[in-house]
Amino acid sequence: MELFNRIEQTAAYIRGKIAAEPRVGIILGSGLGDLTNIIEKTATLSYTDIPNFPVSTVKGHGGELVFGKIGQTDVVLMSGRFHYYEGYSMDKITFPVRVMKALGAEILVLSNAAGGMNRDFKIGDLMIITDHINLFPEHPLRGPNDDRLGTRFPDMSKPYDNALIEKARSIARERGVDVKTGVYVGLQGPTFETPAEYRWLHVIGGDAVGMSTVPEVIVACHSGMRVFALSVITDIGISDVPVVITHEEVLEAANAAAPVMAGIVEDLVRSL
Numbered sequence: 001m002e003l004f005n006r007i008e009q010t011a012a013y014i015r016g017k018i019a020a021e022p023r024v025g026i027i028l029g030s031g032l033g034d035l036t037n038i039i040e041k042t043a044t045l046s047y048t049d050i051p052n053f054p055v056s057t058v059k060g061h062g063g064e065l066v067f068g069k070i071g072q073t074d075v076v077l078m079s080g081r082f083h084y085y086e087g088y089s090m091d092k093i094t095f096p097v098r099v100m101k102a103l104g105a106e107i108l109v110l111s112n113a114a115g116g117m118n119r120d121f122k123i124g125d126l127m128i129i130t131d132h133i134n135l136f137p138e139h140p141l142r143g144p145n146d147d148r149l150g151t152r153f154p155d156m157s158k159p160y161d162n163a164l165i166e167k168a169r170s171i172a173r174e175r176g177v178d179v180k181t182g183v184y185v186g187l188q189g190p191t192f193e194t195p196a197e198y199r200w201l202h203v204i205g206g207d208a209v210g211m212s213t214v215p216e217v218i219v220a221c222h223s224g225m226r227v228f229a230l231s232v233i234t235d236i237g238i239s240d241v242p243v244v245i246t247h248e249e250v251l252e253a254a255n256a257a258a259p260v261m262a263g264i265v266e267d268l269v270r271s272l
């Protein structure tokens, strides 16, 4: 079935189960599942029950679509996301974004765990993504374009919404959180980077690096959504001696930062 019809089929299934019309879609990263607590839940759908949805395989990643409210704002949240390194096609990874948009979401909020390359960063810092560099080996919009979903050659001059960035910065200030801003480099993983790769990614303009987010953001831009994204710096790749990085440390640092991140996302969505 072609993409447009799959989206419609999935959205129709969800609408048949749930009355909500979400204005904001939220996608959570590794170890950041805690953010589900900020939602007043009205309904939950397991990925396995949703037609055309892929199913998450990685430990530490949930697998359900959560509907509810943050303040007065209707949201839909993906608890658990799909990564390229798991073997999913770009089409599968970004499909949930298409569905969120079809359900009415105009804004996409994403979070992720990322490695820091900016020497001003430390483990546990939050970084608002102001721009990205796409180093994935495959583009999510490769192939025939369906004009009903977006234009063939999307503009990417402002992928991350300035008004949302400024709002989040002022929320962080009010909360006394020293939030950083920077450029996220997205690549496929699943290896963490070598010391030379971290240095290279910094030289080309990256402040943080991770294995997600960029495909979803590209599809959100294609479909005309406003995007806000936040990284937790879970490790520092740039140092004078090579640092060993483990998935456990990444999850631990992400878990530790999750409540602070949740507070900012909560205030941001409430303010919409």
Ligand code: HPA
Binding pocket: 113, 114, 115, 116, 189, 191, 192, 193, 209, 210, 211, 234, 235, 237, 245, 250
């Ligand atoms: N590199 C890539 N992905 C990551 C990292 C990293 O250092 N930390 C968390 N996700």
